Amino acid sequence: MAKPLLERQVSLIEHMSSEAAIFGRGDGAADLEGIDHALLRVEARFSYAKRMEKIIAVLPQTFALLGSAEAPVVRAFVEGCPQTTISRLENARQFYRFLSLRWKREAPDPAYICDVAACEMACAELDADDQEPDRAKDEVCTIRSGIRRCRSVILRRCAYDVRPIFEPQLKAAPVKRETPLVIALPRGSDRPQIFEVIPAVFDLLAALDDWTDPPALFMGQDFARLLADLTAHGLIEVRP
């Protein structure tokens, strides 16, 4: 009796996602019902190329920095992380998670590549969807007034100042220096921007993850002016 179609489809896609099919290693699946493995390899390579195209589109600088490590890194990724969605962002997230785990075991090279990847991922997250902000959290929030960090602001405490990577006009190499970076989508801008803030502002923004009563954060006479400035720059929002 013939196998159920789903079972056959699973076997086929598992084979097509395998290192054997994509990179031509080993024998691959033996029971693919007489389907020509060379043709399946062509299909598998198409699928792999589409996926990597999506990831590179989100993480172009990271890929450029991987250099000669790209091939082994990508092979390990393909082997360990099969594709689960067509979403460009989700595939990039998957690759970023894979890299982050890898960099815990192996020193990243160059050392600042993890900060570059984190910033690129943050830019993609910001540009991805303005429909996802934590609506549920908003709905259950009981504070009627307060301030919080804008949802379109992501904070990254980097070990390197990697802004020159994103601003080629700076014509400098990243330097090792703890750099509190804000990645934000300012009002009226269609592209995320990356900029450095002083540590105190970074810490304040980090503390404003949820609606907060301003008096609870009172830090001096200049505080109101600072809040006004951060609000004007679209970094915090105020609920009167």
Added chain:
Amino acid sequence: MADDRVSMTTGGTMPAVGIGYRAAINRWTRENLHRFDALEITVDHCLAGSKTLRSAIFDLVGRIPLTAHGVGLSLGTDAPLDLAYLDRVAEVVERLRAPAYSEHLAFTRVPGRETAALLPLPKTEEVAESIIAKVRTVQSRVPFPFLLENITYVFEWPDSKMSDAEFLNLICRETGAGLLLDIENVYLNATNHGFDPHAFIDALQPGLVKEVHMAGGVTISNASLAKPLLADSHSHPVPDAALDLLKYALARHTPSVIILERDDRLEAGNEILDDIARIRACVGAARSRKTHGEALVGAAG
């Protein structure tokens, strides 16, 4: 503004000619908007694309007629359809004011694993029955005409018993779905698998073809392949043989829109415009032939 959904054809007789909208050439597309009668929008870009992309797409509503094409349904996976996805598709099609929603007769994933490649189904009556039920589900969730697109495939399931046209005709006849005829795919399949593309077009039920896709691909040759394989890469000019097939199809079918698909080498804008001109020439030639034929019939009567 008039409802663009009413008719995609130009002047009610000639199919509209346009391209698939691609974010990478957003600016170029807008600068050349007057050269197209319609744009095809990938609904999945509206569902999961970046904010910038979604904004750019919806900004086109009302500027030019839009058609809605999906890539994320995986109609052929032998598992229940994602109804929530279909509900979101319905919202997008409505917002685009598109006259129809099209998807591929293919599967791209199984639970927990995706390929993003359009894979063929075994062409059997049993599989057709399963697809018919799913198409009915799609039609019940997305209240717009539904079109199935024929795919290109590099391999066939050994237990396939029906021809491509028989499989499509059966599903469309039972469901009332239309066909988005991808002529490049017909050309590639005919070349790669050795059948007559004209016979395929002849075998399609009259009135079935509602929209057409055109594209150009590449030839893949390597030692492991028994013969060179034509691939649907959407990267190069439409081959003359595909344009000849378009002329052949237009003599027999009356699609409302013809879309040029291009996903690679997008910087070659002149190639895209040249392809549009070649497609328009085919449309013009088909129209002349039909007018001439009608005149002859009229004179004889």
